[in-house]
Amino acid sequence: MNTKTRAITGVLACSLAATALAGCAAAGASSGGQAAPVAKIQLSIPDPLTSSVGVSAQHFADQVKKTSNGSVVVTVVPNGTSFSGDQNAAVTRLQGGSLDALILSTSVYASIVPEMNAISIPYLFKDTSEEAAFLAGKPGQDLKDKLAKKDTVALSFLTRTGREITNSVRPITQPSDLKGLKIRVPGNTLWTDFFGKLGASPTTMAFSEVFTGLQTGTIDGQENPIEVPWTNKFSEVQKYVSLTNHINDAWVLALSSKKWGTLSADQQKALTDASTETASFKTTYDTDQAKKQLDELTAKGMKANELSASSIEEFKAVSKSLYPDFSKLIGKDFFDQAVAFTPAK
Structure with a gap:
């Protein structure tokens, strides 16, 4: 091998070695936690x-x-x-x-x-x-x-x-307006106890079935934050939305x-x-x-109503009457902690 060939070979070897070292350094950085895999x-x-x-x-x-x-x-x-x-x-x-x-x-x-x-x-x-x-x-x-x-x-x-009540029978202005209404609620004892105490007929069903249930009259209404009837086009199958803000x-x-x-x-x-x-x-x-969603629901024909202060107190009284039941459902220690953190208004 002549001198020129040896020089070229040496340059190539150094270049390859440098590339290999760079690759090892990058791999080391990754394995070291500086650049974790995506x-x-x-x-x-x-x-x-x-x-x-x-x-x-x-x-x-x-x-x-x-x-x-x-x-x-x-x-x-x-x-x-x-x-x-x-x-x-x-x-x-x-x-x-x-x-x-x-x-x-x-x-x-x-x-x-x-x-x-x-x-x-x-x-x-x-x-x-x-x-x-x-x-x-x-x-x-x-x-x-x-x-x-x-x-x-x-x-x-x-x-x-807060959750609001929609239905196709009448506006809800006080607890007695719920008497006999079939209201879809989640499959949760707190909801069924509360709506049962209000006089409604709480009905549990998968949410995917709610629109059809409202459409066919299997249920009269449901309760959810206002964005739920807006997102799911309940204005097509419900007449009233009552701003009860009953549960978060x-x-x-x-x-x-x-x-x-x-x-x-x-x-x-x-x-x-x-x-x-x-x-x-x-x-x-x-x-x-x-507010925008409520305005859109009313623009599509739903009638919205707010509750008077005295009516809200009636709803609160029903809730407080169930506190012993809620305490058992939740566990006394955490129930007491929750009520103490946010005293009843």
């Missing part, structure tokens, strides 16, 4: 992307992209398609790890953590801001700790506006413990930070949207 998370929700929870879920996905610098990618799966619309099954699947992440109502999680029902004690909160303080405070942390024991990592609670519940934004355990510490922090920001976003978003 984590992909499917976030399942029960409602359409256009709903409040759909908008909030996508907002969370966008925030995660920012807070994680692209190391976590969240894809929203709407309409309950990943759990065939069975919300109780969704909770079980999240615990088992066959669902990555889920946003679902606290009323559903109450089946595994009864203390969740405390959020929905009728007329516990005077407004959504008070509910947000409750969920961001010690009661909310205690609930997260209880979920953690069920293989569920609750990143944050997302508030909902919330959404739980959670990951399975199994999925959580696959993430780096930086990725976990990115998700937590994004969820906190999303909780604040949703409270503001819902407040801004509620």
Whole structure:
């Protein structure tokens, strides 16, 4: 080999060695945790992307992209398609790890953590801001700790506006107006006890069946935050919307413990930070949207009515008469903590 050939060969060898060293350095940085592999998370929700929870879920996905610098990618799966619309099954699947992440109502999680029902004690909160303080405070942390024991990592609670009653028989201006009305409620004892005490005939059914039930007269009405009749076009099958604001519940934004355990510490922090920001976003978003949605429902023919202060006191009195039952349902310690945090107004 002549001198020129040896020189060229030496240059090539050095170049290849430098490339190999750079590759090893990059691999070392990745294995050292500085650039963890991209984590992909499917976030399942029960409602359409256009709903409040759909908008909030996508907002969370966008925030995660920012807070994680692209190391976590969240894809929203709407309409309950990943759990065939069975919300109780969704909770079980999240615990088992066959669902990555889920946003679902606290009323559903109450089946595994009864203390969740405390959020929905009728007329516990005077407004959504008070509910947000409750969920961001010690009661909310205690609930997260209880979920953690069920293989569920609750990143944050997302508030909902107060629940209102719609029906096709008459306006609800006082408790006696509910007598005999078949009102669809979630499959939760707190709801059935409260509406039964009000004189209604509480009827549980899967939410996917509610529109048809209202259309055929199987049920007379339902109760939900105002965005639910707006999103699901209940104005086509309901005449009245009564602004009772009788119960608050919330959404739980959670990951399975199994999925959580696959993430780096930086990725976990990115998700937590994004969820906190999303909780604040949703409270503001819902407040801004509620009036617009009510206006649209009335524009489509629904008749809205507010309750007098004396009528609200009648509803509150019914709730308080059930406190001994609610205490047993929730557990005395947490029930007392909830009532003490937010004294009855």
